[in-house]
Every structure is written in structure tokens, then in C-alpha cells.
Amino acid sequence: MKFVDEYDVIVIGAGHAGCEAAYATSTMGMKTCLITIHLETIAQMSCNPAIGGLAKGHLVREIDALGGIMGLLADETGIHFRLLNRSRGGAVQAPRAQSDKALYRLTMKSWLEDVPNLTLFQGIVTEILIKNKKIQGIATLEGNRLLAKAVILTPGTFLNGLIHIGLHSYPAGRANEPASLELAENLKKIGLRTFRLKTGTPMRLDKHTIEWDKFTPQPGDKDPVAFSFRTQKKLENKILCYIGYTTPKTHKIIGKYLDKSPLFSGKITGIGPRYCPSIEDKVVKFPHHQRHQFFLEPEGLETAETYVNGISSSLPLEAQKEILKSIPGLDQAKILRPAYGIEYDAVVPTQLCPTLETQAIQNLFLAGQINGTSGYEEAAAQGLMAGINAALKIKKKKPFTLRRDEAYIGVLIDDLITKGVEEPYRLFTSRAEYRLLLRIDNPDQRLTPYGYRLGLISEKDYESFQNKQKKVQKVKNLLQKEKIKTESRETLSLWEFVKKPEVKLQNVIEYKKFQVNLSDEEMRHVESEIKYEGYLKKQEKEIARIRKIDSVKIPENTDFRKIPGLTREVAEKLEKVRPRSIGEAKKIPGMTPAATVNLHIFLRIQQRKGPHPEECSTWNIKDS
Amino acid sequence: MLEDTIVAISTPVGWGGLGVVRLSGKRSLPVAKKIFRPKKKGAKIPGRRPLLGNLFDFEQKEFFEEAFLTWHPQPHTYTREDMVEISCHGSPVILEQVVRLAIKAGARHAHPGEFTLRAYLNGRIDILQAEAVNDLIRAVSYKQAKISFHQLEGRLSGQISSLRDQVLHLLSQIEARIEFPEERLRTSTERTARTLENLIQSIIKLIDSYDLGKALTEGITLAITGLANVGKSTLFNSLLEKDRAIVTPHPGTTRDYLSEKMEFKDSVFTLIDMAGLGKPLHPVEKEGIKRGKRLASQADGILLLLDISRKESSEDFRLIDMFKDKKTILLFNKIDLPQKMNTEEVKNRAKSISTLEISALKGTNLGKLKATIHALFIPDLEKDQDIIFHMREKLILEEILAFLVEGQHLLEQGYSEEVYVEEFRKTIPLIGRLTGEIRSDDIINDIFNRFCVGK
Missing domain, CATH: 2.40.30.260 (Elongation Factor Tu (Ef-tu); domain 3)
Known part of the structure; x- marks a missing residue:
């Protein structure tokens, strides 16, 4: 078997997931090959000409805060910009922009061409090469074989794609582009369960x-x-x-x-x-x-x-x-x-690890529509996370995952791998438990330190992030210190005063003639922090409590089949995965909240301790 | 814990001619075989069919009773475990002997409610049914037994399970507006306010029904109280229709308290007669007053007596104030005597309290008093009104109510949707503990079912 080239990472498919993945791996120092059927359709917006919207705009900002490229590109090529939900509070506002489609795709191509360590390559992948349940490389239709330590598969709607117009149908990945039929067969052969989805x-x-x-x-x-x-x-x-x-x-x-x-x-x-x-x-x-x-x-x-x-x-x-x-x-x-309309194969996402690596094949990562999602932004977010984790795995470093209370990206991936999907999955803000925390005005605060440590955020960008943090903190301190007398003659700090629903921070600053040089963006950030403070503080406590439960250790010799109230299916999964903590158990596909509670109770009883009174309030069986 | 085999007498102690001892757990049958010998020597024990035999005391090596044994192999049993039922004569002595021997043979005494707990843990019944079983065993009145039975059948429909739909609808309206700002949606803040108000009202009704639920399970305790010599013991005796308390013309005769059950219609009330709450004349009386105050504060309701043959006093008013926050009925007693009290003046001071004029001695208006008590404590329910019996349910509903009311408050003050919906989102896990869980997908499904959204 002859290999023509050797890479650290091969990314199959150059859509929104693939581009983000390839950018991340090459920026993190991996010799990367991005392989696509058509170099002309890199980052093609196959459907609507827009990026962003509720939850999706949130995702783009998170991708950006981690050092991804979708946000920069959407700004660069945007021709119509709106911030949605301006009449509502900061947590549910989100940017949406229309891009010039042709410009979007050309700019992405030229940007990627300039990325060190990254090679673009045109070809149709027909086979993923595996040895001992581990990635070895790929083979293309032309008979080329490329060697790789990790493969990130982002085929969009191309796997067994079937276009329908009326009662007429023909195989295609996108109008007039060939579907990936051999690769779809190959995936089933290597043991991944697939199902059919439809979009249009x-x-x-x-x-x-x-x-x-x-x-x-x-x-x-x-x-x-x-x-x-x-x-x-x-x-x-x-x-x-x-x-x-x-x-x-x-x-x-x-x-x-x-x-x-x-x-x-x-x-x-x-x-x-x-x-x-x-x-x-x-x-x-x-x-x-x-x-x-x-x-x-x-x-x-x-x-x-x-x-x-x-x-x-x-x-x-x-x-x-x-x-x-x-x-x-x-x-x-x-x-x-x-x-x-188009039908295509997707892989049942509960077969994935939280890093988007498949459980079946080591170093094979999946991202985008293949995991049952829909939307450019959902795809890009997964591409970024798959890229980061592929690079980390090759470098033998700890995986990078985000929790549901840290980012919409965390909500998205956790939903996919633990609950699976029934229809193409779209993110909504209501899917997040901590919506008031996961805002568009603080993704840098939440994620940029991670992006910097991963090597995706440059020194210069990190420095301006830190400067912004300092500047914002100064204003916050000022608002807490300065007092105002309200119409009802009570003296309040400006901070408390801005909490009133009818008060705008902008107006207060103008009225007080403060010389603070806040951008609109920073203004929105400070205002949200004030308006939501009560909720944010309570949620922080809640998050800490959940993290404490997540950290409860599961003894190595635990016999999961003996835990009362678990379905046999869940017990078998636990036996197979053998999680070391409740937090790990929660990440297992099909693990329900009820099963988690039962597991927790069981561990408590094992430890011969009564349930903690505070936790009791979430338990059903306490008084039966 | 679930590894053990448990045993208990499953018929109420001292009841009727037949008694049943139940075992549940892996070793049910081996344990039973040690204390039971079939009549037909070497007969096999069939599943689910009673087999006649004798109970054997393996310590004394003697038979002591005839009995039927029924073996129910798992999983089609109440607890989903292997179960054995031994039915024999209902004598407590025999039943306890069976249990004692079973324990010697390796079983463990079941904790209260443990059979039901196992049924729940093994997924045989849900939490509401588990509670209903408990109630059925302890039901004190016929009305409650009937309701418990319906719950056991899995028919706790009505308001409690519709609460889930109502909360879901509330959430989906608001979330639809947040998630789809560009669509023309048929929803508005005004509509949300209406949905919310309806939801709040139905929860209040459920919470209120708890008093009745409690009354039906535990009975209502009523303390008869008032100053010395206003006729408390006379009323106590008249309501019970027997001379239970000693009545004298001397104030301070009752120094401790007495309690007796009074039945009226379908309900049972516990009446408490106690020392007068005036100035004590004797140390023993002083202790009685102290106890009386405590009893009155613990009672579900108060029958406060005033003697209208005396002028109203500051002491009378002090008592009215003391009990005005409890469910109290103010009774103007001794209407058979010439009236000296200005009852209008007193009624003015006790505005929210219902009043009634009676003569405890002559029995005047006592029927009316019983009816008043019944109406106050056992309200007539609207048709199909669910009743909640458990403190647990009541507490959860109160928690839900508090969030909804807080959210309503924020909505009315003009806070943005994503803020007040936070309060409503907090009810999601609580609803899950009452009925089925609400998942974020359920909210999204509801949005798509109700609104034409998406492009």
C-alpha cells in the first residue's frame, strides 16, 4: 500500500465545519490537508445568504472568542447587518448579517491559502483507512492514498445525497455536485450507525x-x-x-x-x-x-x-x-x-465522545451536518471543536470541552452526544439553562483565555482583550461608587439605579457627564451585567452546586447493574463506559436526569451517608 | 438495601378474621419453605396459586397453624421481586410468630412503606401512585379511600397533570417571541399575562384543596376556648352528645384538657376542651392555661366562646386578637340568659371572623354550628377539582406559585421577556417532580405546534 503524502490531520469537506476545523488544526501547528470535491465551492453558503440570528449569532461570537474565523469573515463580506431583539434585553440580542455569497467563498479560500501548515487539495474521498480501530489515512477516487494521524469528516449533505424536485430525484451533494456514495458505504462498513435526514x-x-x-x-x-x-x-x-x-x-x-x-x-x-x-x-x-x-x-x-x-x-x-x-x-x-429538497445520511451522534471523536474509531472526528445538525454556525462551532481536539489528541494533551454553563457550544455538543437528534438540530437560546449568562456581550470573558492557551488567539488580540477587561472594570467600579438621588428621594448607587427596568445606562452616563470611553459593545456588556446581576449571582451558586455533584466519584468496583431504578439499557451503558464521576456519567448518551439521580442516591447509600439536605429537594423519593 | 428479603404483616393489626404476612425479595420462597409445609407431602409450590399447608415452628419443631401459601414469581408482582403471601388466622399472636420465624430464617423486618418503595424503585409504579397506596392503607374516611383508589389506578388527571401543559404553553409563548423576533406571531404580552393569571388561579385552587385533603386524612382538630366559665365544657358535651367533661358553675373546673372525636356527615373532627384562658386562681390552673394556649395554637381551628350574659371585657378582645389569624368561629354563648354584651361592638372588632349565637346548655343552633364548621373546614369542591393530600405536593405547588407570582410582578413592572421568563423556567424541575419532566425539546415542540414559524 503506497501513500503519496503524510499529514497530521486530514479534513474531508471544505464547508463551514471543515474550514473552521482546518484553520484550527493548522494554526495549532498541525500539518493539515483540507480536501474538497471542488476548490471553487470552499465555504459555499448552500442555502441562505446570512450568518447569525438568535443563538446562531451567539455561536459565531463564541467561535470568534476562541479564535475561529467565521465572525471575521462574515464581517468582511457582510452587506446587510442587523442586531435582532433590540427591544429586549442583552441576553437575547444577537447579530445577523447577510454576506455577499461569492465574496464569502472567495475570501475564505484566499485566507486559507495563506495559513501556514495548511494544504488545500481537490479530490473525492472514497475510503477512510483504518488499522486496529485507529485512523491511518484516506483514499481518493483517483487512487491516491494520504496518510494522517487524525481525520476530521465534515461532508455536509453529500453523504448519499439525494435531491428531490417534485417526484423527480437524483443523487447529488448539492445541486450539480456529485454525492459521496462510496464514502457513505464505507462509513457503515467501519461500524457507524447512520440515519436519513432531509433539508431544503x-x-x-x-x-x-x-x-x-x-x-x-x-x-x-x-x-x-x-x-x-x-x-x-x-x-x-x-x-x-x-x-x-x-x-x-x-x-x-x-x-x-x-x-x-x-x-x-x-x-x-x-x-x-x-x-x-x-x-x-x-x-x-x-x-x-x-x-x-x-x-x-x-x-x-x-x-x-x-x-x-x-x-x-x-x-x-x-x-x-x-x-x-x-x-x-x-x-x-x-x-x-x-x-x-435534499435527503442525506447523518451519523447517530450518540456514537461520539464529547470531543466529537467517534467512539468506534480512534482519531476519527465528525463535525457539522453529519452529526445531525443544521445551520452554518452549528457546523462551524463543531468544526472548531473537532479541530482543537484532533490537534490536542495528536499532541497528547488533555481534551478541550465546554460545559453547558460556559458556552452555547457546550450546550450544542452536549445535546448532540447525550440526547441524539430526531430532526436536523438547530440551536435555540431556550436550550441553554443559563441564558442570561451566555450572552453576546461576554464571549471573550468566557472563552478568550481558553483560545489564547490553545494558541488560536494571538498575543496582540489577547492583550487588547485584557485592556478591554480593565477598562470595563473601571467603569463598573465607578458605577458602584457614585450615588444618585431618585425621584422618590432615595439615594442609590448608579449601579443599583440602572437595575430599574426603565433606566438606560447610556442615559445615566450622559446625564452624569462621565468621561468614559465605552464602545456601544462595551456599554451593552456593562448594562447586562448590571441588569441581570441578581440572576447571575444565583445561577453562579447553582452552577457551583451542580459542579460539586458532578465531581462525586464513582468507586471503581461499582456494579452498575445493581443500582435500583436504572433501565437495563442505561445500566449496560454505564457498565461499558465505566464513568469515574457523576459528571462523566452524565455525558453518556441516553443518560436521563432520573438515572443520574438514582446513581447519585445509590452512591450516597453506599457511602452510608444520608442524602445531603440541600440536594434532597431535587429528589423524588425522599418521602415515600 | 434491595438485596434483602423483607417481611411484614400486611393486614391492619386487630382487624377481622384473616391475616396476611408478605415477603418480598430474592429469598422469599426459601424463607417461606422453612416455616411452611404443604398438606400433601412433597407437593410442588405452584406459581400464583394458593397451596394449603401448615405453619411450622422450626425452633420448637411443631406445627402451630393451618395456612395458605401463594408464591408470586418476579417480575409480575407488586414489587417486581419474588413475593410470597401467607394467609392464616388474623390473630396478632400468630401473625407476629410467622414474622418472627421468617426473620430467624433470614428475612428482615420491612420498614414502613418499604414494599411500596421497592415497587417505586423497581419502576412498577410512579411516585404519585406510591403515595396513593400509602394513603389507601391509612385512609380514615370513605371519601378519601375513594380518591386514593382513583389515584392508584393512574387517574390523577385533572388539574395536576394539566399544570404541565399550562406551564409549557406559558413558556412556549414567551420563547417563541424571543427566538423568532422576525416573524409575525399570534402572541402578545397581554396574552401571556392572561395565560399566567389562569395558571396562578388553578394552582391556588390546588393549594387550597390541601386543607381538605388533610382534613380527610387526619381529621380536623378544633380547640374550644374562651375565658373561664363561658361554657366550654358544656359545648364540648353538647356537641359530643354525652357528658364527657365535668361541668360546674365554678370557674376553673377544667384544669387539664380533654379530647374526643365528633363525626359529622363524612368527616371526623377532634374536639379539645381546655382550661379557660383568663387569670389563673390556682397554680394547677396556671399550668392548664399554658397547655391550653399551646393546644389552641396547634389546632386547625378555634371555637372561641364569649358569654353574652356578661359585659364585653378587654380580656374578650385580647382573645379575639389572639386568634384572628386562625380559622376561628366566634360563638356568642348563653343566649338563653338575658343579654348584657354589646354583640355589635364585638362583631366590629372581629370583622373577618364568622360568628354564631348559640346556647350550649339548651342546644340552640348547635346543628347550625356543625354545618358552619363543616363548611369552613370541608369546603364543597367544584366538580372535578383535584385534591392534594401531601405536604410534599403542597410545598412544591407553593414554590411554583411563588415563582409565577414573582414573574407576574416583573412582567407588570415592564421587565423584558428574557428576565421574567427566568422565573417561569425555575418551575420546570418542580413540575417534573409533580408530573412528567419538561425538557427543552418539549418547549420547542410546543412552539412549532402552536406557531407557524421558520423560514
Whole structure:
């Protein structure tokens, strides 16, 4: 067996997960090869032209704080910027930006080309080479074999991809790009359990054929907010988006074509995401709605292609044309690319370790849609974590994982590996137990020290982070010291005063004529810290309590089958994994909170101690 | 702990002709074989069918009783473990002998409720059912036995389990607005405020039902109190319809306390007669007063007597003040005598307290008094109103209520959604302890079921 090249890490697939993974490993000193079917479609935004939104914008900021690149790139190529939920508090605000799609992909390619230790390579991987349950390398369609200590697999929708338009279907990874069929077979052969998922994308229209004055413009923010704390350049809105609505006629047409829908005729068996429903889904599920909202989003500055956000569909092309005819302003619109649905293979994510390494094959890491997620940001976050851990593993260093109380990245990965997925997984802020803590205004505080230690944050960036921390702390001290007399004649510190729901920090600082040089970003940070202080303090205590329980040791000779109340399935998993602490046990796929409580009670009884009175309050059986 | 084989008498002591001793655990059958010999020599012990035989005292080497033995092999048993039931004559002496021998043969005495605990730990029943079994065993009134039985059947439907849906709906409305700010959602803060108010009201109803639940399980204790010689013991005797307390015209006759059960309709009340709470004339009386005060403070309710043949005094008012925060009925006694008390004046001072004019001696208005007591302590429930019986449930509901009320407060003050929803999120684990767990996916599912969101 002949190998043509030797790498530390090979990343298969150059989408949002793959790029982030390859950037991380090469920056951490690993000789890395990023291999992709098409060098032209590196970091392709296969679906909508936007990055961010609720929870997703949070993820991008976390990626950025750890030293990843998605945020910088979105800022660099952004043409329409909005901060969502401005009317609500800081914890649920999040940036969203539209990028020039072509520019996004070209800029990523040129950035990666400049990264030391990183080689880009075009090829179709057909096989993952394994020896003694450990990664050896990969083989490509052309018969090349590449040697690697670790492989990160990020194939997106390409594994056994099957595109549906109406009742017509053909294998593809993305429109007009070949699906990875051999690799999909190969994965099953090496023992990974897979399942089918489905997603879809709406049609792209020619902007010259749209009557734009029939729609309501939606401008970007006056003061655009960047994703990255490292972005220096002034951001500019260069386009407008538009809002429109379907009509009752649209819904009638959809009804007429339902028998030609691969979704409703049962042709598509994969499970689609409910937060990205196709228009036929919406019409069927909410028949009493007279109209459904959609957005018209230009895909870039140099292209006429316009993305119709909200009318994703897998109906046949003639139906798509009729749908457009029923919407005033789109009745003359020309379709440049039809909408389609796509089914693909994903790996059951409960087969992964918290580092995203597979349990079955050593040094094989998976990230992105293959793990059952959806979304560019979810993919990038996993890519970054897989990259970091692949590098750490090769360097024989301790793995790097984030807890649910540290980052949305922690919530995302913990959900995947312990609960598994039933539909393409999307992050929501409500999935986080500590939402008020995991804000967009403090990811640097939470994560940048990690990024620095991992070697992903430069000395210069770390220094400016520390300076910012000092500056912010000064303002906090000032606010705690200075007093104000309120209308009701009570004297409060400014800090306490800002806690009132109607008070804005900005106004207080202006009123007091403080010479503090806080950026809008820093202002939002300080304001959140004040407004949420009560909750944050309580949650800190709660987190400490949970960490204490997590640290409870499980004796080596524990017979998990003898623990009362555990299902046989859970007991067997515990026997197999043999966790050394409750925290480790909690990371085991399928471990329910009830099972954790039973395990904890059992350990307590073993230790001949009664339950701790404080913990008792969370136990069900205390008074039976 | 679950390795042991346990044994206990499972029929109430001193009841009826038949007694049952139960064993549960791996060694149930070997233990039983030591103390039981089939009538038919060498007969095999069949599963789930009673077998006639004799009980054998292996120490004295003698048979002492005829009995049936039934072996229930696991897992289709109450505890999901091997179980044996020995039914024999209900004499406590025999039953205790069986238990003693079983323990000698290797079983252990079961802790109270341990069979049910095992059923719970082995996943046979859920926590609500486990509690219902306990109640069924201890039920003091027919009404409660009926309710317990329904719970055991797994039918604790009604408000308690609908609470989960209501909380879920509350959360999903707010979360939908937070997660999908760009969508036109059919929800608003006003709607959330309404959902919240309804939820709060149904929880308050449940919490209030606990008094009834407690009344039905434990009975209600009523302390008859008042100054010396206002007719407390007379009332005590009249309500019980027997001369239980000694009655004299001399103040301070009752120096200690007496307690007796009074039945009315479907409920049982415990009446306590005690020393008058006036100035003591004798050291023994002083001790009686001290005890009386303590009893009154521990009682569920107070029957406070005033003598209307005397003028109202500051002492009377002091007592009214003392008990105005308890469930109290103010009784104007001795209406058979000429009235000297200004009852209107007294009623003014005791605004929130219900009052009634009676003659304990002549029995006037005593029927009305019983009805008043019943109405105050055993309220009529709305149809289908769930009743909670456990302090545990009540405490959890009170915790939930406190979070909801705090969240309501924040909402009304104009705090942002992500702030007040924090209060509601705190109820999630509490709801889980009452009914099924709420997972973050459940909230997201609810959003997708109720709102057309996503692009």
C-alpha cells in the first residue's frame, strides 16, 4: 500500500465545519490537508445568504472568542447587518448579517491559502483507512492514498445525497455536485450507525424580473454591529432586503400540487427541520392562515440572484412557477435556480465522545451536518471543536470541552452526544439553562483565555482583550461608587439605579457627564451585567452546586447493574463506559436526569451517608 | 438495601378474621419453605396459586397453624421481586410468630412503606401512585379511600397533570417571541399575562384543596376556648352528645384538657376542651392555661366562646386578637340568659371572623354550628377539582406559585421577556417532580405546534 503524502490531520469537506476545523488544526501547528470535491465551492453558503440570528449569532461570537474565523469573515463580506431583539434585553440580542455569497467563498479560500501548515487539495474521498480501530489515512477516487494521524469528516449533505424536485430525484451533494456514495458505504462498513435526514432550499430569482416596489423594504441597522471583537473596519449596509406575503391563491395552488410533493406523497423518508418548514408544510399545518411572510434577500453585489427566504419547497418546477404567479410583484419573476429538497445520511451522534471523536474509531472526528445538525454556525462551532481536539489528541494533551454553563457550544455538543437528534438540530437560546449568562456581550470573558492557551488567539488580540477587561472594570467600579438621588428621594448607587427596568445606562452616563470611553459593545456588556446581576449571582451558586455533584466519584468496583431504578439499557451503558464521576456519567448518551439521580442516591447509600439536605429537594423519593 | 428479603404483616393489626404476612425479595420462597409445609407431602409450590399447608415452628419443631401459601414469581408482582403471601388466622399472636420465624430464617423486618418503595424503585409504579397506596392503607374516611383508589389506578388527571401543559404553553409563548423576533406571531404580552393569571388561579385552587385533603386524612382538630366559665365544657358535651367533661358553675373546673372525636356527615373532627384562658386562681390552673394556649395554637381551628350574659371585657378582645389569624368561629354563648354584651361592638372588632349565637346548655343552633364548621373546614369542591393530600405536593405547588407570582410582578413592572421568563423556567424541575419532566425539546415542540414559524 503506497501513500503519496503524510499529514497530521486530514479534513474531508471544505464547508463551514471543515474550514473552521482546518484553520484550527493548522494554526495549532498541525500539518493539515483540507480536501474538497471542488476548490471553487470552499465555504459555499448552500442555502441562505446570512450568518447569525438568535443563538446562531451567539455561536459565531463564541467561535470568534476562541479564535475561529467565521465572525471575521462574515464581517468582511457582510452587506446587510442587523442586531435582532433590540427591544429586549442583552441576553437575547444577537447579530445577523447577510454576506455577499461569492465574496464569502472567495475570501475564505484566499485566507486559507495563506495559513501556514495548511494544504488545500481537490479530490473525492472514497475510503477512510483504518488499522486496529485507529485512523491511518484516506483514499481518493483517483487512487491516491494520504496518510494522517487524525481525520476530521465534515461532508455536509453529500453523504448519499439525494435531491428531490417534485417526484423527480437524483443523487447529488448539492445541486450539480456529485454525492459521496462510496464514502457513505464505507462509513457503515467501519461500524457507524447512520440515519436519513432531509433539508431544503428555496428558489433563486432574477432580480431584474421582480417588481420591487410591491414589497416593504427592510434596511439594515444604522449602526451595524460586527460579529468579531477583532473586526476593525467600518461596516456598511450595501443592500436592502424586502418583506412580502403569499396569498390565499398561493395556498390553493400548493394544495393542488400536494400529490406531486415528494414530502406528502411519502417519497422522502428523511426527517426535515420544523424550524425551516417548506411552504407546503406551512400551508398544510396552518390552513387557517391567510398569508405567510417571506423575505427577498439579494445574494450579493455582483449577482442578480435573489434568495426567497420563506418559500423553501420540493414541489415540481411548474408548481414553483405557478406559486410565483400568485404573488403580486413576483408574477413576472424568472427562476434562476429551482427550489429543491435534499435527503442525506447523518451519523447517530450518540456514537461520539464529547470531543466529537467517534467512539468506534480512534482519531476519527465528525463535525457539522453529519452529526445531525443544521445551520452554518452549528457546523462551524463543531468544526472548531473537532479541530482543537484532533490537534490536542495528536499532541497528547488533555481534551478541550465546554460545559453547558460556559458556552452555547457546550450546550450544542452536549445535546448532540447525550440526547441524539430526531430532526436536523438547530440551536435555540431556550436550550441553554443559563441564558442570561451566555450572552453576546461576554464571549471573550468566557472563552478568550481558553483560545489564547490553545494558541488560536494571538498575543496582540489577547492583550487588547485584557485592556478591554480593565477598562470595563473601571467603569463598573465607578458605577458602584457614585450615588444618585431618585425621584422618590432615595439615594442609590448608579449601579443599583440602572437595575430599574426603565433606566438606560447610556442615559445615566450622559446625564452624569462621565468621561468614559465605552464602545456601544462595551456599554451593552456593562448594562447586562448590571441588569441581570441578581440572576447571575444565583445561577453562579447553582452552577457551583451542580459542579460539586458532578465531581462525586464513582468507586471503581461499582456494579452498575445493581443500582435500583436504572433501565437495563442505561445500566449496560454505564457498565461499558465505566464513568469515574457523576459528571462523566452524565455525558453518556441516553443518560436521563432520573438515572443520574438514582446513581447519585445509590452512591450516597453506599457511602452510608444520608442524602445531603440541600440536594434532597431535587429528589423524588425522599418521602415515600 | 434491595438485596434483602423483607417481611411484614400486611393486614391492619386487630382487624377481622384473616391475616396476611408478605415477603418480598430474592429469598422469599426459601424463607417461606422453612416455616411452611404443604398438606400433601412433597407437593410442588405452584406459581400464583394458593397451596394449603401448615405453619411450622422450626425452633420448637411443631406445627402451630393451618395456612395458605401463594408464591408470586418476579417480575409480575407488586414489587417486581419474588413475593410470597401467607394467609392464616388474623390473630396478632400468630401473625407476629410467622414474622418472627421468617426473620430467624433470614428475612428482615420491612420498614414502613418499604414494599411500596421497592415497587417505586423497581419502576412498577410512579411516585404519585406510591403515595396513593400509602394513603389507601391509612385512609380514615370513605371519601378519601375513594380518591386514593382513583389515584392508584393512574387517574390523577385533572388539574395536576394539566399544570404541565399550562406551564409549557406559558413558556412556549414567551420563547417563541424571543427566538423568532422576525416573524409575525399570534402572541402578545397581554396574552401571556392572561395565560399566567389562569395558571396562578388553578394552582391556588390546588393549594387550597390541601386543607381538605388533610382534613380527610387526619381529621380536623378544633380547640374550644374562651375565658373561664363561658361554657366550654358544656359545648364540648353538647356537641359530643354525652357528658364527657365535668361541668360546674365554678370557674376553673377544667384544669387539664380533654379530647374526643365528633363525626359529622363524612368527616371526623377532634374536639379539645381546655382550661379557660383568663387569670389563673390556682397554680394547677396556671399550668392548664399554658397547655391550653399551646393546644389552641396547634389546632386547625378555634371555637372561641364569649358569654353574652356578661359585659364585653378587654380580656374578650385580647382573645379575639389572639386568634384572628386562625380559622376561628366566634360563638356568642348563653343566649338563653338575658343579654348584657354589646354583640355589635364585638362583631366590629372581629370583622373577618364568622360568628354564631348559640346556647350550649339548651342546644340552640348547635346543628347550625356543625354545618358552619363543616363548611369552613370541608369546603364543597367544584366538580372535578383535584385534591392534594401531601405536604410534599403542597410545598412544591407553593414554590411554583411563588415563582409565577414573582414573574407576574416583573412582567407588570415592564421587565423584558428574557428576565421574567427566568422565573417561569425555575418551575420546570418542580413540575417534573409533580408530573412528567419538561425538557427543552418539549418547549420547542410546543412552539412549532402552536406557531407557524421558520423560514
